[in-house]
Amino acid sequence: MDVLVLIDKLDDLVHNAKQVPLTDQVRVDKEEIYDILDQMRATIPEEIKQARWIVKERQEMLAEAKREAERIVKEARERQERMVGEEEVTKQAERAAEDIIEDARAREREIRLGAEDYADEILNTLEVNLSKFIAAVQRGRERLQGKDEPAEVG
Secondary structure, three states, X not given: OOHHHHHHHHHHHHHOOEEOOOOOOEEOOHHHHHHHHHHHHXXXXXXXXXXXXXXXXXXXXXXXXXXXXXXXXXXXXXXXXXXXXXXHHHHHHHHHHHHHHHHHHHHHHHHHHHHHHHHHHHHHHHHHXXXXXXXXXXXXXXXXXXXXXXXXXX
């Protein structure tokens, strides 16, 4: 289950709890809160595992891009060495090798930046979710301790 859904459940549970007469405190079912917290504990490691998988995928993509660039550079150099016969042929080979190297570097840069952006986006989403989870838990605890007025839903 999504952490944000569980946070909303916890918030609803506290918000809709019965008030203790003549106090600002509310009564909540401890087992329901523990159940939601257990579900959160089970969900958060999965999201962290997904973020780690994304980082690993990014590293693999970068390694693959580097291997591809090295292969292309090696191929260009081998091709250049074979064409060293005449001056014009050599010049053409050098230009082609430089173009291939430049293309490989541009492709590697593009893949690396895309992978970094994707990993950053996922990690940012995880960070936002964790911040909301912490804020909801803090609000719930404050409500249980009677320190806070009932929060607005929305």
